[in-house]
Every structure is written in structure tokens, then in C-alpha cells.
Amino acid sequence: MMEQTKEVLLTEEGFKKIEDELEMLKTVRRKEVAERIKIAISFGDLSENSEYDEAKNEQAQVEERIMKLENILRHAVVIDESAIDGNTVTVGSIVKIEFQAPNEEEIDEDEYTIVGSAEADPAEGKISNESPIGRALLGKNAGDKVEVQVPDGIAKIKVVEISR
Structure with missing residues (x-):
């Protein structure tokens, strides 16, 4: 994945929305997906375990979204709406x-x-x-x-x- 280097213009509301989504993904969704993986592992044979495969795919999607949001925030420039x-x-x-x-x-x-x-x-x-x-x-x-x-x-x- 290429690192985004150009600045990302955000309103204050947009910045807060991204921060909130990132926080939710890190604190809630990560735990939910980890729990799903743990339950799927308990079903045994991972080679034919669709619950495990789905949970691992979801984990990858959550981690990718976290990386994307962190990258946006890293390059964010909040618009000074008073200006x-x-x-x-x-x-x-x-x-x-x-x-x-x-x-x-x-x-x-x-x-x-x-x-x-x-x-x-x-x-x-x-x-x-x-x-x-x-x-x-x-x-x-x-x-x-x-x-x-x-x-x-x-x-x-x-x-x-x-x-x-």
C-alpha cells in the first residue's frame, strides 16, 4: 500500500468523525473480531473452518481501515472555518x-x-x-x-x- 503524502483537507466536523471511527475500530471492533476468531478456532480443524476464514478476512478489513484512517489523520489539515x-x-x-x-x-x-x-x-x-x-x-x-x-x-x- 502506498503511503499517502499529500495533505488531506478536513472540516473540524470531518476530523472528529474520523477520530471517532478510528477509536471505535481500535477499541470495539478489534475486540469483537478477536473474539470471533477465538470462537472459530474452538470449532477445530482450521482448513475447513469458514467461520475462521470469515473472521480473519474481517480482521484484515478492520486493520486496513485503521491504517487508512491513521494515514488520513497524519496528513490532515483542519480548515480554519473562521477564516x-x-x-x-x-x-x-x-x-x-x-x-x-x-x-x-x-x-x-x-x-x-x-x-x-x-x-x-x-x-x-x-x-x-x-x-x-x-x-x-x-x-x-x-x-x-x-x-x-x-x-x-x-x-x-x-x-x-x-x-x-
Whole structure:
């Protein structure tokens, strides 16, 4: 596994969420998986023991996730949300936009928080500063219009409001 060396931008909330998940994995999940392995070993013959194989696979997944989260935290740069001025879109900004999809007449209004890629979750309205739309919005002001290449073509976006 390659060591990630570039900085990871996180909001304070995102940093805390990762810390909490890491703590839970180290204190709770590790013990649960170790207990499952112990029980599976008690079943005897490990060569045909599916419970043991599943528990070992789960252990590997938990350890991999722990390493990934530790790496993210090691390279984390927490965004100073008090430095967000509300006039220009930056990482940490909440942006209300009007979005016109390619080949469509109607305009949707959406609100997104621009976050670092480690905490991006489009379902929660958090888009990465590295995504095409996130990248296009950075540095823009309310009233600015941008066109963004999306899989279907060119989307038209107007920045309606910026807050933090």
C-alpha cells in the first residue's frame, strides 16, 4: 500500500468523525473480531473452518481501515472555518447554486458544502474540492456563473449564495 503524502483537507466536523471511527475500530471492533476468531478456532480443524476464514478476512478489513484512517489523520489539515469570509467559495464554504443539467431546460437549486476528498459524501450534500463541480466553484463569488464538464455534457451553474 502506498503511503499517502499529500495533505488531506478536513472540516473540524470531518476530523472528529474520523477520530471517532478510528477509536471505535481500535477499541470495539478489534475486540469483537478477536473474539470471533477465538470462537472459530474452538470449532477445530482450521482448513475447513469458514467461520475462521470469515473472521480473519474481517480482521484484515478492520486493520486496513485503521491504517487508512491513521494515514488520513497524519496528513490532515483542519480548515480554519473562521477564516472563511462568505464572499468567495473555499473549502468549508456552504454554496447554494442553481444547476442546469446538460440538455435540460429546468434549473434545480442545490446546496453543497465544499469539503476535502476524505469527507466527501454527495448524499449528505458534501462535495469534494477535487470533483469537477467543486473545483469549478472554488474562488467564485455570489452571482458568478460557470460551465462544468459532467458525464452528460456541459452543466451550467450559477453561484446564488455563499455561507459558512
